[in-house]
Amino acid sequence: MAEERPLFLVDIDRALEGLVIAQSQELGNFDSLIMHCVDLANALDGARMVELSNFATELSQQLKDHRPSNAQNEAESKSSKELVLLVHDLVEIVRAETESVSVLADENGENTHTPDLTHLESQKKEFWKQLLRFNKQSIAHSLSEVHASLSHAHAAVDSFKHRAISQSSVVDPIIDYPTQSDIINKRLDQTIQDLDAIFKPFLNPMTSASDGIATLDTALTIPVAATEINDMSSLDKSIATNFIDQNSQYSFNRRAALNRLQAVRMIAQKAKGWSRSESDHLLSDQQDDIVRVGQQSLKKRFEGLSDELLIDEVYADPDIAQTLVTCLSILPPCPSIFAVEQGSMIFVDLDAIVPTEDQVVAIGGLLASIAGSIEVMEQGIRMSCPSSLIRMPIVNMVRHHELYAIPAVQYLSSDRILESEKTVWDQLGSIEEPKIQLKLRVGNQLYELYAHEFIGMQTMNIHLEIPSSISKPAWLGGIALDGDSQAHYWVAIDRFTR
Structure with a gap:
């Protein structure tokens, strides 16, 4: 519906252009390849192209791991050259994907060329297959370190358990109270079970690396219940919990936030020229997540305003959501409401509705108050605004x-x-x-x-x-x-x- 090429596609095009220029240079210039690959991953992530963003992120990591050195042998030199060829494959895949997005967004129907999505999917699978070949050595090295760390953890826990047992106090022989060592053993056993549940897929040679990574990712992103925010039993947490549940449908994931900040700290310790962009992107994501806390689901707020709500994960500040509800109340009933959020920008499409001039002026004033706009089209109207004013x-x-x-x-x-x-x-x-x-x-x-x-x-x-x-x-x-x-x-x- 936009008159010009969307901004998120412009960002992707600029990152692709930098990547192509870096690829055309000498093989030893891996720093430029890494920098532009990270920029491409950030641009794709901002456009909600998660799969392609993961491709670019993994490729940048492999470029770091296989950066040429003075003592590089023939096999390592071959791997570096093959990675540079994969950069060209990634550029082709991203361009094909963005072309399909542009075709689907063409309002006038003038573009008659339809991209071959079947061929594109096969390209993606082949690219990921080739990229995993370079990842095997890195995964094997990482898993060996995990195995060694877990072995040390088991040894440390066993030593701690023996010390706890030796220092346990004497209990009444008549009543079988749990001893201090029993309590410690129970907690330590539970800790061992938790660690085994996380790292077992990595230690099992029959489990694929991708399954292990997926299991670890799931374990590290389990949402924490709101009642776990404070373990102080002297405080009544029900009031705060009920307030959060009633006024917001977005659950802030504390574990994901901690992992993201930890990644930033790791990048900062080995900061180089291109690392600044990567760490800044992670911190920007963290700021976006903080803004989401307290936001409301538009799907919940729009209930009863239309026969059909085509809304998934769209959130907005309470004042933004209330303004949009007021705009909908001014308009005549519409059969369906479609809403999508892209990069903290909300687009609400109302189909099969013809507003009067007075209604457009009234809604335009309301949307201007929240830095938004209204566009009248042949088949309906589009209301646009940011998800937050802060x-x-x-x-x-x-x-x-x-x-x-x-x-x-x-x-x-x-x-x-x-x-x-x-x-x-x-x-x-x-x-x-x-x-x-x-x-x-x-x-x-x-x-x-x-x-x-x-x-x-x-x-x-x-x-x-x-x-x-x-x-x-x-x-x-x-x-x-x-x-x-x-x-x-x-x-x-x-x-x-x-």
């Missing part, structure tokens, strides 16, 4: 050496200005000799803004609390902070005036 995808631009942030969900396109007047006026004021023209849809209105430089898109934290005693322009919604804590003026046109 953290959202942002399009960045520069005017007179100052940074500006625009909600990405309102961004339509950008064009370079070949010849322009010396001074141009727009919603932000005057600008001298602009180079870029950006088109936005704010609510139901189209706007054009001018800039000297267009930077790109990234997810940023938004600070809305500007003291009322400070005078500010009507378009300034707050301050946006990027990953380097640089301040950007958050452009929120019509947020306060409609």
